[in-house]
Amino acid sequence: MIWLDADTKIRELSGGKKSLDDFARLFFGVDNGSYITRTYTFYDLVTSLNTVQPYDWATFLHERVDLIAPHTPEDGISRGGYQLAYSDTAPDWLKHENRPDRAVSYSTSVGFSIKANGDLENVWWNSPAFRAGITPDMQLTAVNGVAYTKEKLEDAIKAAETDKAAIKLLFKRENRYQTIDLDYHGGLRYPRLERADGTRDILDEILLPSK
Secondary structure (H helix, E strand, C coil): CHHHHHHHHHHHHCCCCCCHHHHHHHHHCCCCCCCCCCCCCHHHHHHHHHHHCCCCHHHHHHHHHHCCCCCCCCHHHHHCCEEEEEECCCCHHHHHHCCCCCCEEECCCCCEEECCCCEEEEECCCCHHHHHCCCCCCEEEEECCEECCHHHHHHHHHHCCCCCCCEEEEEEECCEEEEEEECCCCCCCEEEEEECCCCCCHHHHHHCCCC
8 A cells, every 4th residue: 555655756756757667677677587585674765766756755664654643544545546445246256255165254334344154253353343343253243133144144233223122142152152232333334446527537547458
């Protein structure tokens, strides 16, 4: 995301005449064929970026690498002509990933990924699940009083969009059971990119094969 941000910034400032490819040729295109490791410093990185396109790259990198941002940086996406949106329908690539032998991810909705047997694989930081006290060492056994299945969980998430009642999840940790009220009403949310009106589709240009 940082380098996408940098690439779109270079293209914006140079009027499309320069890109991250120019930086890559300058920064990495040295000592071709040499097996000797060539180290670099932060100053070298900033200098190369400024050679391609003058800008305050030191501050740019410092803010994105050394500091903690409250949200995922999306400048590269928006500057590239797209915007991040959410749908209640899983995209094709995620349907392929969500096979029975793999954990199903609800990272952008309730905030956890779960295996077919109910074992949680991951709980995302500060997600609704995280705030409710759900941890990755738990196994989900029931949803609203019914034995867990992927379909039952998704039905409960959808129903909670129009129901103020919390989703009741029964978890097992070792030999103990715990019911947790998950107060989430945002429905199924799957991220996708949508074209932004009136903007140049720079992201499509970046994703084209190199000539």
